[in-house]
Amino acid sequence: MSPPKVSDVPANRQPSERRQILVDSLGVGLATGAYGISFGAIAVSSGFDVWQTCALSLFVFTGASQFALVGVIASGGAPVSAAATALMLGTRNTLYGLRLASLLRFRGVRRVAGAHILIDESTAMALKPADTRNARLAFTATGLSVFVLWNLATAVGAVAGKAIGDTSVYGLDAAVPAAFLALLWPRLTSARTRSTALAAGALALLLVPNARPGIPVIAAAGVALAVTVLGPTGEAAESADGPERSA
Amino acid sequence: MWPAIIVTAVGCYLLKLTGLSIPDRVLDRPLVRRLADLIPVALLGALVAVEAFSTGQQLRLDARLAGVAVAVAALLARAPFLVVVVSAAATTALIRLAA
Numbered sequence: 001m002s003p004p005k006v007s008d009v010p011a012n013r014q015p016s017e018r019r020q021i022l023v024d025s026l027g028v029g030l031a032t033g034a035y036g037i038s039f040g041a042i043a044v045s046s047g048f049d050v051w052q053t054c055a056l057s058l059f060v061f062t063g064a065s066q067f068a069l070v071g072v073i074a075s076g077g078a079p080v081s082a083a084a085t086a087l088m089l090g091t092r093n094t095l096y097g098l099r100l101a102s103l104l105r106f107r108g109v110r111r112v113a114g115a116h117i118l119i120d121e122s123t124a125m126a127l128k129p130a131d132t133r134n135a136r137l138a139f140t141a142t143g144l145s146v147f148v149l150w151n152l153a154t155a156v157g158a159v160a161g162k163a164i165g166d167t168s169v170y171g172l173d174a175a176v177p178a179a180f181l182a183l184l185w186p187r188l189t190s191a192r193t194r195s196t197a198l199a200a201g202a203l204a205l206l207l208v209p210n211a212r213p214g215i216p217v218i219a220a221a222g223v224a225l226a227v228t229v230l231g232p233t234g235e236a237a238e239s240a241d242g243p244e245r246s247a
Numbered sequence: 248m249w250p251a252i253i254v255t256a257v258g259c260y261l262l263k264l265t266g267l268s269i270p271d272r273v274l275d276r277p278l279v280r281r282l283a284d285l286i287p288v289a290l291l292g293a294l295v296a297v298e299a300f301s302t303g304q305q306l307r308l309d310a311r312l313a314g315v316a317v318a319v320a321a322l323l324a325r326a327p328f329l330v331v332v333v334s335a336a337a338t339t340a341l342i343r344l345a346a
Contacts, residue, residue, distance in 0.1 A: 027329040052248055059256035064294070069255055079251035090259040092290050097266015098273070099283040106267060115264040123287060171339035174314030177299035178335030181315065184291040185322045196285050197292030204293035208301045220293030224285035228278060
């Protein structure tokens with residue numbers, strides 16, 4: 001999983017691009033891993049034991065759903081509503097899968113295994129390259145590096161538990177939106193995507209005080225629907241560097 | 248607690264697998280294609296806003312704002328992902344230290 005050294009500049013472009021994908025994937029994994037420490041610590045302080053906390057990261061493996069489950073339980077919600085909230089957030093990954101299916105072209109075992117690492121980060125990284133081969137590399141490398149580091153960090157956070165104290169002291173809570181922003185950034189190439197992102201953010205914030213945790217983000221998908229149906233059509237309105245299906 | 252964990256784990260996996268298993272031809276429709284392009288943009292935009300400006304069900308402006316502003320500057324300067332994230336966290340941590 002460790003990327004090759006970047007010290008010597010490669011002569012041709014393709015290996016360089018794949019090397020950069022591996023480096024970026026590991027970077028995403030490290031950033032997300034730091035976030036995993038806070039998940040482990042928060043889950044344990046919310047009443048989950050270490051095994052339950054680690055099981056969440058291993059088998060649910062989609063951060064927002066995990067945080068939602070733990071958050072609803074911590075705020076006194078029933079396990080049923082906690083699971084429902086987590087699953088509603090998980091529908092996001094169905095949409096990501098819909099987006100990625102034609103790009104990754106996974107079949108059989110690859111699809112069954114690949115589905116587990118279908119998350120925000122692996123999706124965003126897979127959408128950067130323009131061809132199936134590099135998209136698969138970005139998806140798999142990011143998914144696996146996040147999986148390994150997220151689970152290690154969860155275990156560390158859970159075991160350290162209350163000893164870690166307030167993770168906001170280290171600014172980890174600011175690292176989370178920064179990470180999502182960095183994943184969003186390469187897609188803000190057209191007026192359509194920029195206005196969609198802004199409107200979705202605004203709608204989510206309007207809903208925060210009035211909706212259960214997790215719902216504002218799901219509701220923001222409605223902005224994508226509205227822009228698709230009501231917005232301008234045609235190639236001119238498409239994002240300039242939108243991912244293309246490979247030949 | 249275990250039943251909720253198991254239901255969430257199985258459900259979340261099936262949601263992922265369903266997305267990858269939807270037939271290719273669904274994406275051949277321009278409308279579906281555009282929608283699938285915009286959905287991650289909308290969800291990521293919402294995640295940025297919610298993670299930066301709220302805590303639980305309360306809107307909140309705090310030191311995270313400075314962190315995100317530094318992240319924007321880093322992105323404008325084409326900094327790598329890790330630099331963006333670390334500079335955001337460090338900025339926020341330093342402001343809290345100073346406060």
